[in-house]
Amino acid sequence: xxxxxxxxxxxxxxxxxxxxxxxxxxxxxxxxxxxxxxxxxxxxxxxxxxxxxxxxxxxxxxxxxxxxxxxxxxxxxxxxxxxxxxxxxxxxxxxxxxxxxxxxxxxxxxxxxxxxxxxxxxxxxxxxxxxxxxxxxxxxxxxxxxxxxxxxxxxxxxxxxxxxxxxxxxxxxxxxxxxxxxxxxxxxxxxxxxxxxxxxxxxxxxxxxxxxxxxxxxxxxxxxxxxxxxxxxxxxxxxxxxxxxxxxxxxxxxxxxxxxxxxxxxxxxxxxxxxxxxxxxxxxxxxxxxxxxxxxxxxxxxxxxxxxxxxxxxxxxxxxxxxxxxxxxxxxxxxxxxxxxxxxxxxxxxxxxxxxxxxxxxxxxxxxxxxxxxxxxxxxxxxxxxxxxxxxxxxxxxxxxxxxxxxxxxxxxxxxxxxxxxxxxxxxxxxxxxxxxxxxxxxxxxxxxxxxxxxxxxxxxxxxxxxxxxxxxxxxxxxxxxxxxxxxxxxxxxxxxxxxxxxxxxxxxxxxxxxxxxxxxxxxxxxxxxxxxxxxxxxxxxxxxxxxxxxxxxxxxxxxxxxxxxxxxxxxxxxxxxxxxxxxxxxxxxxxxxxxxxxxxxxxxxxxxxxxxxxxxxxxxxxxxxxxxxxxxxxxxxxxxxxxx
Numbered sequence: 047x048x049x050x051x052x053x054x055x056x057x058x059x060x061x062x063x064x065x066x067x068x069x070x071x072x073x074x075x076x077x078x079x080x081x082x083x084x085x086x087x088x089x090x091x092x093x094x095x096x097x098x099x100x101x102x103x104x105x106x107x108x109x110x111x112x113x114x115x116x117x118x119x120x121x122x123x124x125x126x127x128x129x130x131x132x133x134x135x136x137x138x139x140x141x142x143x144x145x146x147x148x149x150x151x152x153x154x155x156x157x158x159x160x161x162x163x164x165x166x167x168x169x170x171x172x173x174x175x176x177x178x179x180x181x182x183x184x185x186x187x188x189x190x191x192x193x194x195x196x197x198x199x200x201x202x203x204x205x206x207x208x209x210x211x212x213x214x215x216x217x218x219x220x221x222x223x224x225x226x227x228x229x230x231x232x233x234x235x236x237x238x239x240x241x242x243x244x245x246x247x248x249x250x251x252x253x254x255x256x257x258x259x260x261x262x263x264x265x266x267x268x269x270x271x272x273x274x275x276x277x278x279x280x281x282x283x284x285x286x287x288x289x290x291x292x293x294x295x296x297x298x299x300x301x302x303x304x305x306x307x308x309x310x311x312x313x314x315x316x317x318x319x320x321x322x323x324x325x326x327x328x329x330x331x332x333x334x335x336x337x338x339x340x341x342x343x344x345x346x347x348x349x350x351x352x353x354x355x356x357x358x359x360x361x362x363x364x365x366x367x368x369x370x371x372x373x374x375x376x377x378x379x380x381x382x383x384x385x386x387x388x389x390x391x392x393x394x395x396x397x398x399x400x401x402x403x404x405x406x407x408x409x410x411x412x413x414x415x416x417x418x419x420x421x422x423x424x425x426x427x428x429x430x431x432x433x434x435x436x437x438x439x440x441x442x443x444x445x446x447x448x449x450x451x452x453x454x455x456x457x458x459x460x461x462x463x464x465x466x467x468x469x470x471x472x473x474x475x476x477x478x479x480x481x482x483x484x485x486x487x488x489x490x491x492x493x494x495x496x497x498x499x500x501x502x503x504x505x506x507x508x509x510x511x512x513x514x515x516x517x518x519x520x521x522x523x524x525x526x527x528x529x530x531x532x533x534x535x536x537x538x539x540x541x542x543x544x545x546x547x548x549x550x551x552x553x554x555x556x557x558x559x560x561x562x563x564x565x566x567x568x569x570x571x572x573x574x575x576x577x578x579x580x581x582x583x584x585x586x587x588x589x590x591x592x593x594x595x596x597x598x599x600x601x602x603x604x605x606x607x608x609x610x611x612x613x614x615x616x617x618x619x620x621x622x623x624x625x626x627x628x629x630x631x632x633x634x635x636x637x638x639x640x641x642x643x644x645x646x647x648x649x650x651x652x653x654x655x656x657x658x659x660x661x662x663x664x665x666x667x668x669x670x671x672x673x674x675x676x677x678x679x680x681x682x683x684x685x686x687x688x689x690x691x
Contacts, residue, residue, distance in 0.1 A: 047075050049082055050126065050154040052091060055147060060101060062089070062154040063109075064124040073156060079191075080156045086188045086642070086663060088157040089128060093146040096136050100157060100165060100660070101128035102188065104638075128154075129638065131660055132165070140165045140659050162189055165659060167197070181226040187650060187663040194653075194664050198227070201657040202556060205583055205593040205610055209600050209628070210617025213677065215649045216596050219615055220558060221252035221669035224514065228253075238513040239505065239553060241538070243531050245561035247520035248673040250280070265511065270518040271486035271530075284517060287489035287500060288478075289439045290533050299529045300474040306467040310452060317448035319434035322441040325378055332429060333379065334386030339426040340451065341369055342414050345395065347458040349414065355406045362410055363399040365454050366392055372450040379447060391417050437540075439495045442488050446479060483526070501541060528565045536578045542589040554590035557582075562595045563602040583610035601627035613655035618646040 049068045054061035064083075071083030081087055083106060090098045105127040132142040168180075179198050186192040201223075208216050224240060242249050253266045269284035270277060277283060291299070293312055302308050324332040348362050370392055374380050383389055398413040400406065434440060449472060456464040478484045494500050506512045517534070519527055538555055545552075559566065559579070566579045582591055583606055595611060597603055601624045609631050616639075619625055625640060642652050642663055649668070654661035 047073060047156050048153045049073065049089070049156060052148060052150055052152045052154060053125070055150055058129065059104075060091070060128040060130065060148075062091075062126045062128055064126065075156060075158065078159060080158070081190050082156060083124075083126075084190075087190075088162075088188050089126070090134075090155045090157045090161065091128075091148045091152050092155075093133070093144075093148045093152075095146050097146065098134040098155075098161065099144055099148060100131045100134065100140070100161075102131055103127070104129045126154075134161065134164050138164050140167065142660055157189065159189070159192060162186075162192055166195070167659060168195070181223060182667065183223065183226075183653070184664045184666040187665055194662055196223075196653075196657050201613055202554075202592065204587060204612035204656050205595065205607075206613040206615070206655075206657075207600075207608060207611040208594065208596040208615045208617075209619065209624075210598060210651070211619055211621070212598050213648055213675075214598075214617035214619075214646070215651065215666060216598070216617055217246075217248050217252075217560075217673040217675045218649065218669045219617070219651060219666050220560075220594065220596060221249065221673045222667050224558075225252065225669055228513065238556075239511075240514045240556045240558065241504075241534070242514065242516045242558040243560050243565075244516050244518045245520060245527070245564060246675070247518045248560070248675045249516050250278075250518065251671055251674040252669055253514050253516060254280075254671065265506070266514040266516065267506070267512040268516045268518065271483075271522065275521060281518070284486055285489060285494055285503070286487050286530055286533060287439075287494050288442045288487050289489065289495075290437060290497075290500065290537055291487070291529065292436055292533075292536070295529050295532055295536075298532070299525050300471050300478070301525070302471050306464075307471045310456070310464070310468050311471065313452045314445065314449045315440075316432075316434050317452055318442075318444040319438070319440040320429055320432050321379070321444040321448060322439075323432055324429060325441065325444070330382045330386060332425065333382040334388055335422050335425050336429050337373070337379075337383060337388055338391060338417060339421040339423070340455075341366075341392070341395075342418050342421070344455050344458045345410070345414055347455075349411055351460065354404070356401055356404055359399045359401055359406050359410060361458075363396060365458065366396045366399070368450065368454060372447050376443065376447050379444075437497055442479070445475060449475060483523070487526075497537070497541075500537070504538075524564070531559070531565045532578050535582060539578065539582055539586065539589070539591055542586075542591045545589060550589050552590075554592065556592045556594060558594045558596065560596050562597045562607070563599040566595070566604050566607055568602065568604055577604060577606075580604055580606040583607045600624050600631075605631055611655070613653075613657045615651045615653050616643050617651045618648065619643050 048065065050062040050064040052060055053063045072079055072081045074080075082089055082103070085103055085106065087103045089101050089103060091101060092098055103126050107125055107127075108123050109125050130144045130147075132140055133144055134140050180195040181198055181201075183194050183196050186194050208219055210216050227238065244250070250268050253268075268281050270281045271286075272283045293308070293315065296302070296311055296315070297304075297308050300307075300311065302311050320336070321333075323329075324336060344365065345362050348365065349358055351358055370389070373383050373388070395410070395413055395417070398406075398409040400409065453465060453468070478487070489495070494503055504512075504515060517530075519530055522530060535557060538557070542550070542555060562579075566577070579593070582593060583604075586592060593607070593611070595603070595607060599621075600608060600619075601621075608628075616628070619628070625643070629640075639652055639654075639661065646652070646663075650663065650665050652661055653664055
């Protein structure tokens with residue numbers, strides 16, 4: 047139905063005069079009401095090829111309004127500024143941009159619901175038996191009341207960013223989209239694998255264990271590191287085995303510097319692994335041989351330094367005392383040393399550290415040579431050659447002993463300030479070994495001692511796999527949060543990269559990164575050498591591993607991660623720094639979007655990217671059940687009556 051005529055045509059702006067016969071801002075066409083006189087509404091105009099150009103109303107004004115004009119005359123002088131968006135071809139295909147422009151005085155028409163179906167490509171939303179290809183997201187703000195659906199393949203087969211200020215509706219959007227998938231009729235429960243890093247503890251409310259409409263069981267699981275607050279009903283204590291943590295992630299967690307502490311920590315982990323490898327009961331002699339040889343070689347280094355006997359012997363006696371204390375602190379090692387007479391050898395070495403008239407008369411040297419004659423050097427070298435490979439199990443309880451031995455070895459080699467250089471790292475290591483907050487990372491060998499066991503722990507058994515795995519990390523400190531998110535992401539990505547051929551496209555994983563700016567930084571002093579999230583952003587699509595990045599501070603996010611997203615759902619953002627950052631990172635982000643984003647109310651969002659043929663302003667449907675992110679009603683909390691309390 048015609049509502050006006052084009053009176054001006056520019057490259058990116060048309061002007062249309064509304065016909066005097068058209069009153070008001072809406073029309074009833076075939077029983078459907080269309081609102082055309084609102085900012086953001088859609089109108090159409092044909093070009094000479096018969097293509098229908100889709101245009102958006104960007105301003106409304108009266109070209110010659112004056113005080114003595116009647117209301118009817120004012121309606122006749124209305125003009126609309128239209129921004130061309132795209133065109134619908136004669137073959138009923140929509141494409142962004144305009145090739146052939148319309149002629150002046152061309153008719154301006156209503157964009158109908160049938161037109162919108164062509165624009166949104168709804169003819170492609172067909173379903174095979176038991177397979178759904180679209181999900182309902184909300185209603186259009188431009189074509190009022192028109193339902194907006196997203197193609198599942200176009201939305202979920204590429205990384206997505208959900209951005210917006212606190213309280214703008216990000217959690218509701220993510221909850222609603224995932225609920226729409228889970229509640230589909232005849233939903234194949236084993237198909238989805240979704241992991242949520244729940245930084246604020248919001249999503250447990252949104253994903254209880256539910257039944258799909260078709261009766262399929264949707265199996266969700268909620269993990270949480272127990273910490274000091276314990277677990278709530280329905281939560282399972284989360285474990286992140288220490289042996290899955292890489293050297294880079296250990297450095298990040300322990301705040302280790304590159305110059306000194308990183309090489310030191312690498313040696314500690316290797317030493318810890320060697321002690322674990324020879325710690326079993328049947329390898330007691332291996333333990334004794336390794337410790338006996340290690341200590342004698344360290345003492346030999348001290349005794350060979352060009353200093354006075356008094357200095358060297360005093361240092362050797364101190365080292366022996368520290369070794370004894372370290373060995374006694376570890377029960378299994380202490381028992382092995384006691385049974386293999388290691389402590390007798392240490393006592394003999396200590397007795398040989400005597401000084402008479404400023405000299406030792408080579409007593410310590412002779413005792414070292416005597417003990418070394420008992421050592422199997424081939425066995426020692428065999429144990430020393432064992433190298434810890436990424437993902438291989440080792441016992442964290444050997445870490446302190448390993449650290450002490452490496453400190454003693456460095457000190458014996460003349461690195462007298464090694465203890466000073468590593469003091470902060472050792473403090474953080476003690477925090478890991480002793481603090482209840484880190485208990486979830488301390489894994490005994492009897493549980494989860496292989497990648498296969500851990501994968502089964504995360505996803506469940508094949509006949510009872512979990513579709514939505516929610517990890518509540520709201521109580522973790524910043525360094526623990528960064529390590530947990532990085533390690534689990536790297537572990538899951540490694541599992542996907544191990545797939546070959548068609549198996550790469552089976553069993554996709556979607557990772558929801560809530561408050562992503564807290565652990566996907568642009569820069570930092572103690573920063574992971576390899577940002578796993580940037581690697582997933584660049585390579586994840588090839589292995590069916592996708593990110594859904596949610597953040598209220600996009601300016602603090604990694605540019606690589608944000609720029610690799612193909613879909614964007616942007617809620618209200620009023621911070622100019624964040625808006626300029628989005629504008630700079632996304633090449634197709636138009637300045638016209640800024641006002642829509644700034645003026646959106648909570649629950650509204652601008653959707654653009656791979657999942658839609660053109661940017662859409664949408665009121666997102668309320669999730670049911672809602673995430674635990676509602677605002678506090680301050681007035682009610684302040685003025686409660688006594689009987690209400």
